[in-house]
Structures are given as C-alpha cells and as structure tokens.
Amino acid sequence: MSTNPSDTNENIKTENSSVPVSNKEQNQEESTNVVKSVDAQLSKESSQEAQSEQILEQSIPSSYQVLHQLSNRSTVNFNKSPSMTTSERERPTVKNTSLDYELQTSDDQSTTPINSINQINKAPETEHATSFATNVLSHTKRDLLDTFKIMKLATDVYDTLFIEELKDSISPLLRALAIRQKYMHHSFQSYPSTIENFLTKILQDDDQYQRTSLNVNLPKREESDPPTTTATKVEDPFTKPLLPPMDACVRVEKGTFRVYTLNEQKQWIPAKNKHITIDEFIEDYTLLSKMIIDGPLQSFCHRRLQYLKTKHELHTLLNEVKEWSEAKLASHTDFYNVQKVDTHIHAVASMHQKSLLNFMKKKMEVSSNMQVYKKPNGTILTLKEVFDELKLDINNIDIDQLGVHADRNTFQRFDRFNANYNPVGKMVLREIFMKPTNYIDGVFYAELLKEVIANLEASKYQHAEFRMSIQGKSMNEWDKLAKWFLKNKMHSTNVSYMIQVPRIFTYHRSSGQLKNFQELLTNLFQPLFDATINPESHPDLFRFMLYFSGFDSVDDESKPERSIIACYTVNPDQWNTSENPPYAYYLFYMYTNILALNQLRKSRGLNIYQFRPHCGEAGDVSHLSSAYILAENISHGLVLRESPVLQYLYYLCQIGIAMSPLSNNSLFLSYNQNPFLEYFQRGLCVSLSTDDPLQFHFTQEPLMEEYSIAAQIWKLSSIDMCEIARNSVLMSGYSDEVKKAWLGLHYKEPGIAGNDIRCSNVPNIRIGHRYEVLCEELRLLKLAYHSRQEEDTDVDTF
Template sequence: MNQKHLLRFIKRAMKKYPKEIVHVERGKGQTLMEVFESMNLTAFDLSVDTLDMHADRNTFHRFDKFNAKYNPIGESILREIFIKTDNYVEGKYFGHIVKEVMSDLEESKYQNVELRLSIYGRSRNEWDKLAKWAVKHQVYSDNVRWLVQVPRLFDVYHTKKQLSNFQEMLENIFMPLFEVTVAPRSHPELHLFLQHVVGFDSVDDESKPEQHIFNLDSPLPSSWTEEDNPPYSYYLYYMYANMTVLNHLRRQRGFHTLVLRPHCGEAGPIHHLVSGFMLSENISHGLLLRKAPVLQYLYYLAQIGIAMSPLSNNSLFLSYHRNPLPEYLSRGLMVSLSTDDPLQFHFTKEPLMEEYSIAAQVWKLSSCDMCELARNSVLMSGFSHKVKSYWLGPHYIKEGQESNDIRRTNVPDIRVAYRYETMCEELNLITQAIRTDELETIEEEGSLWPAGI
C-alpha cells in the first residue's frame, strides 16, 4: 500500500478498535488507544507528514535510514502492530490492509503483483505461522502471487544467541518445505499457502562489506559459527542447492516448483552479479551491470530477467538520469519495470503506473518500448502458463516472431523478429569463434608431430 492508504487504515482502526489489546508491554496489555496516548497522539494529529514513511534525500546511500522509514511516526511498535504477520493480534490489521490492496488490484483489472513476505530462519515454526495468517485472512487473489524473501541477517541472530550455526538457519527455512512436500497433511495450511508462492528472494543491504570470500576452504554451514555474516554468494549458493533438491522432490510429487529471484547488483561488489548469473532465474535491480560489460553480455545471451525499479534506486543508490535501464532495453536485455516498495517510493494508488509514466517522460520511451517492457514483465513473472497465455497469446513460449500475438502484446512483430535475429547472430558469432579456435588448436598440434608420422 502507499502512505495515504496506510494512514487512512490506521485512522479507521483507531476509530473501530480503540479498546482492542494490540501489544503487551512488561506483562501488561495495551489497547490501541493506550499505544497512541503513550505517544501523545490522537487520530486527528496523524497526517502523511507525521507518518514520515517516504524515502527522501536522507536515505541516499543510507540503507539503515531506509529501514528505519518502515516505522510509522518512527515508532517500531506501530510497525509491529500494523505491518507484521506475527504479533499479538496475529497479523489481523496487516491481513485487512493486504485484502484492501488486493481488491484495488482486482478493480483495476490490468495489474498483477508479486508481493513479498519474510521468512527469517530463526525458528522452525515460522512457515506454519505465516501460512496460518495467510489462510485465516484469506489473502488470496487471482492478481497476486507471493515471493518469500529471506533477509541475510544470520550475524544478528547469531549474536543474539537465536542461532548457533548457519545450518540451523537453513534447516529452519527449508525443512518445513520438505516435510509438507512429502506429506501435505503434516502442514495442511502451509500446503494451501504454497500453492500461491512462486519463489524465493534474498534481501539486505548489498553494500555491506564482506570479510570472507566463498571458496573451497569456506566452512560448511554446520561449521559456520563465527560472528561475521556469510558472504552474499554463500547465502545464494546454499539457497539454490536446497531449492534444487526441493524442486526435484516437488516435481516428482506433482507440485509446482519454486524459483530463486534475489535482489542482486543494486550495490556492493560486482561478483554478486556472477552469483546471480550462475544461480538465479531472474534478478531484481542489476544496476552494477553497467560497470561490467562482459557480465552484461552474458546476461543478454542467457536472457536472464532483470526487474528494475528506477524510482527506488533514485532514492537509495543511483540518481534517475544515470539509471542504465534505457541502455539495457535498447541492447536487448530482458528488462522490465517494477515497483520496489510503494509505501516508501510512490505517491498514488497505482504505483506501477507511476514507474511507467515517469520512465516514459524522462527517457522518451515509445509505445513500442513500453509494451516490450510490459511483455517482458509477464514473461519473467511467476504466474502460471495459463495466465501468461491469456496475456501474451497461446504461442508465447515459441521463439521469434511466432511467439508474438500483437493483438494482446501490442509489440510489433518487427521488434520481436529483430530481437530474435540479433540474438541468433550473436550466438552464431560465438559458436563460429569456438570452432575457429578448435581448428587452430588442432592444426597447431598437428604441426608438432615429427615429419613422416
């Protein structure tokens, strides 16, 4: 939701449930009215400005300040009450507001979203709690699919003695998924919830310094007990490895599989993008590809999807006019426009329209460019084959011009044909170079034989 929506919801909740106990402080229950009285606030005092959840110039290159913006009026207790699934009221308010967002989407008809929910890996019952919340509040819509994001915070939990090693975190995240795949009745609510989950995301501040380089000498997860946080590539590899085994099992059992789509290349070292290239289905952001032409070329050849959020990047890491999205698009990379967090970066009820309209104005995108971005976003999404066929046409999985149904995508056939021909030429160029190189090697080896042999 955006700020205005959250503000209206908080005011409504204060009017409707003033006497409801929403928080326990030192063993004593606090009602919603008492929580606000302790802050010297009334519903009348609340405004978008006092809520103060919009990213501004102070959040630029300051991920800590960006995270703090999630607290309404700077109070973490309000974040817990209104935008958490696991709290004293069992995520009741958050469930209600998510339902409101869903009904807005269903009303607008032409926007689908992939929302994120967090699993932290601190305890084994997190999945069951999340699934219980989802089923109880029926946070289901044909326009919505869920991605589960795993924050890279092992060092924080380890310092607080919540986890003794990294293996424990991995088991907390993946064991319930293996259990429910083998025996759906062991976690009935989780089985239901997983039908609307399409994959995993890995999130945190990428610009944090990494003390360790992941290599053959790195400790196994069960031996990772040091204070330092494991590096990005370590997190991504072990998520990928567990997901691969899980997906084989799910496929055998006739269930849909999950994909890895991490935040990658927003900041920090370039090698995050190497990990993303090797292990991910798609990535989010990918800003640093502008500094690594070879990697950019690899992402192009493999057509790895890059969901870009220029308005978010503009507030956090890279000013709008320096964003590489138009270059990526013109070179034929698989890019799409995506919102990152409407609560912090957008003002209107239709945040995705904000992204498209600002991009079109600033970069002077043609309607053909806009429709190509929209087509890419459907291809990259985790929605089912049936949904994609509805939006793009029944032959969307074919290659080249055949895949395009201009009546649905509004992308001219000539653009799709050009993309396909260029890709084929590039691949042809590489295979020719390899063949030439092999021939030269054979000739050189032949010339080394003694005469007469």
C-alpha cells in the same frame, strides 16, 4: 549454397525484411497454413538433454582449459594485425541476414511451398524449424520486402581487426553458457531454447558459415485460440486436497538436504537426484571471476554491447513508423490493457503513505477499544491506549509526521531507509499494522493488504508479486505465515507471493536465537520438505506452498564481506561466529536446497520454485557472478553496468532484471544515471517494478507511476512500454497456464512465433528485430568457434 556478396565499399545498407504489417486477423489466419517440421531428436527432451550435456562436456573447452587459457594470457598486442586463414579469405566480406538467405533460397528452389520447406529442412541448421519466410510470413515473399528494414553491415562479423579478441573470447563465453545451462537444468529453472539449440548445433558440422537461422517453428493457431486475454481463476486454497504421505525422508549433508527413499528391502537409500557440491560451484565461480577481469574478453564484450545499442537506435529510426502502423491494427489493445506484473514489490510497503495513514485513522474510529498489543511485562493495551502511551493524536498526524517516505536524506543511507518502515518512528505501530504475526494475528495487516489487492483487481491488468519475509529464526515461522494466509483468504488472481529471506544471520546469532548457520537453513527448509513428504503434518503450509512461486534473498549489499573463496570450506554447521557469511555463501546454500526441494516436488507433480534474489543494487560485481550461475532472474542489477562481460552474458541468456529506478534514485543512483534505458536498448530482458511504494510513490497505482515517469524521462514509446510489460510477464513466477492466457498459447516459442499481438500489443517487427539480433550474436560466436577449431586442426596437422 553460396550467397551473393554486395559491394564491399558499401558500409551500411538497408535491406527490406518480411514481418507483415497487414490486417491483424488476416495475418493470424494466414499463419494457420504453417507446415510444422520438427527435428526428431528435439521431440525427445530427456534424451536430447543427456546427449547435449555429453557433447558439451566433450567438445566445449573444459573449465580447467579455460582457466589455464585465462591465466596464461598476457597483454593484448593491439599493433599486430591477425593474418587471414584460407577459410576466412574465402568468406564474403558482407554479412547477409537470415532473412536474405530465406528469400534467396525460396527463389532458387521450387515455388511449391511444401517442396520449398522440405528442401530447406535439409540444411543442418534448420532441422528443428520451418522456413521463416515461407511459414511465418504471407504467401508472396517479394510482396513483403516493404515491411521493415534490417541493417546489413559490411564490416561486422568478419572484421579482421577484432578477430583475435574474438578467438580469445570464444572458449570462456561458451563455457559460461554451458555452466548456467547445467545449474538451470538441475533446478528446473528456465533456460532459453535458442541458447539450448545453439550450444547443441554449434558442435555439429556445418558448411553454411553465412547462415544463422531465424527459422522458428510457428505452431498452427486454431480458431479456439484466445483472441484476447482472459481472466484466470485462482482456486480457493481450502479446496485443495491433501496428498497421501510418501515413503521418503530427508537428511542434512554438509548444508544440503538429501532425499532418501525406501527400497524393496525397506532400507533407506539416497534418491537418484542431481545435486551440486560446494566445490563444483567454487570451480565455476572462480572461472567466472577470472573472466570478468580478462582484458581481451572485456574489450570484445564492450564492443558487442555498443553494437547492440547502436543497432537498436538504427532500427528505431528505420522502423518506428511501421511498428506504430502494425500496433494500430491490433484492435482493442493498447498499453493500458496489456498485462503488467510488478515483479519486485515488498508486501509490507506495497501501499502508499496516504493509504496507510487513512487506514490507521479508520481503525482508530472503529476499533479504538480493540486489544492489539501485549507489552513485555504482560500488559495488554487497546489501540487507543497504545496511541495515548505514545502521546500521539491520530487526528493531528499528517504525511510529514508519518515519516515513512524516503527523501534525499536516505541516499546512500540504508539504515535510514529501514528506519522509515516505522510509522511516526515507532516500532510498536509497525508491529500492530504491518506484521502478519502479532497479538492480533496480523488482522490489520491483512486488511491493509486487501485494500492494495482490491486496487489491483479493479485495474484488471496490473499484477504484483508480494514478497513475504521468513527470517529462519525458528521452525514455526512457516506454519504461522501459512495460517495467516489461509485464515485471511489472501489469494487473488492479481497477486502472486514470493518468500524473501533477509541475510541477517549476524543479528540472530548475536541475540542467541541461532547457534550456527545450519540452524537457519534447517528452519528455512525442513518444514517445506516435511509438508511435501507428508502434507498431513503441515496441512496449512502444504496449501500455502501452492501459492508462492519462488525465493528471494534481501539485505544491504554494500556491507563489506569476505570472499567466499576464503571461507567456502567451512560447513554451515561450523559457521558459529557472529560474522555474516558472504553473499555467494547465502546464495549457494539457498540454491542447493531449492534444487533438492524442486526435485522432490516435481516427483509428486507439485509446483516448483524460482530463485530470484536481490542482486547488483550495490556492493561488489561478484554478486552478479553468483546470481548468473544460480538464479533464474534478479532484482536491481545496477552494478551490471560496471562489467561488460557479465552484461553480455546476461544478454545472451536473457536473464530477467526487475529494475526500480525510483527506488534507486532515493538510495543508490540518481535517475538520470540509471542504466535501465541502456539495458533495454541493448536487448537485455528488463522490466519496471516499484520495490517499496510506501517510500517511493505517491499514487494508488505505483506501477503505472513507474512507467509514466520512465516514459517521460527516457522518451519511451507505447511500444517500448508494451515490450517492457511483456518482459515482466515472462520473468514473473506466474504459472504456465496464466502466462498462456496473458501472452498467447505459444508464448514459449522463440521470436515471432511466440508473440501474439492481440495479447501483448508488441508488433512482430519489434520481436523479429530482437530475435534477429540475438541470432546474429550467436552466429558470431559460432564462426569464432569454427575458426578456432580449424586453427587447432591445422596446428595438430603441422
């Protein structure tokens, strides 16, 4: 079916679209009349995945072909005007939105809703979804034209000035999307369903070049759907029964744990699990490294990012009042009572400085005679004796003397930042008050963290993902941490835990605690595999593993390092020098072992883990290439502003970025130069986090402090902040059950179908805008792909 082209002299038009701003409850009742139409193939996930991977390998240009194309590419001739092929001349010069297509189709077809849906479902691109205008919106389509305005640009997708760069860019971009899809699937990490469907459907024949569907499969809302967020109870770890042991074992092969099972002949055979080799990773990493320095690809991605930012600004100008009107109809919901997750916070610095000082003073009053520290010579000191030996009077210590807050002297000085973790500059006080493993088994540390947790529980709508450290210097670190967690009952509905692994192999190797890098990997992962295979061997660890959600990799990224290309052939058991392995080396061996662990735990019906490293705070942009391939989401991402190619890929894949502007302001980048606002406007999935409240914040609610300063500096609206809060929940490590309670039962659905304004306070207008723009970018890539296929066919025919 053809579309009606508009006047080609009109560069920008506004077209009314159809996201209703009506009574909230009435809108929810109307959506219950949705007719659900799902493609039969999409219902079979396993077969679909296998078929999709096979199609991708056969149809999308291979890594070798893309590398060959990038290597042979010379300078771009900007003076050459690309010729228009027959298919390009036949296409209209005005891009109609998906919403326009829906409305026109509904007018041309029967007015019966069911017949209209059945006709629309015959279109190849809408086999997986029902009509956007018919199902998501209200009954009378033309009554919805006054809802909100969508920009329709006359010279956007089909501008011949950019078509050459677009065609040069399509093969690398498609291959990059397919690479991430492979790594995320193997490790059971998330990958957007919108991109999944795109990679599958782009390879199917499709005559409707003007159509990139905004159709979404809006599940029917039952009356039992929770109208507001409900508290999710966290079970007591002691109530979790231990699973029986399984007939399996693990062996280390070139730095990666491999699972072996017993067959009927009682022989150990490798489990049929997918894995990634270092050679395969280096091939993909090399391709991505070439992509980010390719001239035409950088130009194309830069233009698209600028377009995304400008279009959001235009959307705000046109629809801000209507967004506010829709938000106001959501009763009893505002920014203060939507769920917010601090997606990047270190437990050791989760309290503010005044809280730490008050806690130390309180302990001196009630526990001054308690034995708390054992000296290297074996002498045991009470808390009072420790302060006397340090010649400190707790009553005379103020915030300035405590010295744990970052200031201008820590800018570009990561060494001074680390030193600030020591109260009054004394390491012994840090060991007594801020470590889980010490002479008093971390009792003070647990009490201090419980004060922070109590504040979170009192706020009800604020949550935190505490990072706890495992250094990998010994095998018993895990058991000690698990014992501390269970003994002090550290579980809470408002707190989730992550494990951070410092990249300090150099220090452990120089001190003689480790002989090679493989020992570090063994200390990190062997206890986890053992506890999963035979929970009775590590009962506390088995229960603790149910309460942390992922792994982080932390350290100063600005340190100079060798490229992984120069040293990847060195196996971990051969890395026995004091030189620290490269960032990508750390990330790959953490990823590949998390992959094996996730596959084992998945087979036992247990929870699995995300990989969410610190990345892009400083250092080389290649760190972001590694994380793009291996990580579900990242923390910081400042360096992403230097690479338009990677930034565009992070946008397309909606990779979560937990940003901490106040932390960056004290360490690496001043607040007014922080790219957070630019990322947000362009549509990247960003959230606000605190990093280290002890060093960067002043109040008992550091996350709200972070939001309030960002809102004032960047003039964020309440809707902007609610969208950021929604992003924080989506990228967090909380379980699917918890996210359903916080965001709605259908939060995984793309676009408006996944939004429940009663939970998120984000208007459907905003969600619809984000989804529309993403689909337009995918349409652009699709058109380029088909155009290139036609050219290749013409050349072969000639």
